[in-house]
Amino acid sequence: MPQITVRDFNLPSTVECGQLFTYARSNEWYYITRNQRLFAVRQAGGKLEYRGADGGFIRWFFRLDDDLPGIRRLLEKDPIITRAFASSMGLRLVRLDLWEAILSFLCSQACNIPRIRRVLRNIAEAWGKRLELDGFVSHSLPRPEGIPSEAKLRAAGVGFRAGYICRAAEAMDDVLLERLQELGYPSAREKLLSLPGVGPKIADCICLFALGFLQAFPVDTWIRRMMHDFYFPRSNPKDGEITRFAGEYFGEYAGYAQQYLYAFYRGCPPERWKAAARDGRIHFDSRQSP
DNA sequence: GCCCAGGGCTATG
């Protein structure tokens, strides 16, 4: 079984933190489907075993060459983010396929993670390609040209998101021709915002997880609450303020900060942390908050 | 029945 040595990497945290939805777990192995490819990975300490891909792809997909300890040192500017890093050691961003990220996060809106995964699995099984790896069967998500009619998508359980998905699929040629990667973060984000159903949050998820713009800081309901509780305790910041603050405060690796804060906040009931803050067991200062 | 879910669009003050 091929394997590579890894440091500062936690496979379950990385796979299950809500950036990747097309995976299944079986006997310690994670089976991941990405753009017509099915591969499997298993971690035992500093050893990462894999099948269905080569080591270079595995390193690339899991961003194993990112200097995570260095990024962590840059980002640990206060007790909250420090605790967030400590709570999910080894969590890394991954590299999603652009179209699959657009499809996934269109499905994500007003939807919880288990259902996102189920809906994507429905779509893949109905219109994707069958893949098999050592007896394990999965289905890839259909490419844009393989997306069916709006009515058929609704039947797969995507609800009101069906129209967005169809229109996004039709627009993909234009989007790809723009070569978003080369546009840089602000322009790529603007371009993505022009897609129907893609607002600031989804655009930032795509920028972060698929385009590799690590300064992107997606603001969802949890991050919104989190930032209010711990960074703006006496004001109720708008999403735009949170975005601007994150860009200035966390800088070029704000996206890593976002993933750790998200995982941290979701891992603990907010009430618990608010109580801890009141009791002085957690300290946060309000920085420049108005 | 009600509320919320890794939101975004549209119509109104």
Add this chain to the structure above:
DNA sequence: CATAGCCATGGG
């Protein structure tokens, strides 16, 4: 700008 209602659907 700001807010409310709406969009489908499933689970707590």
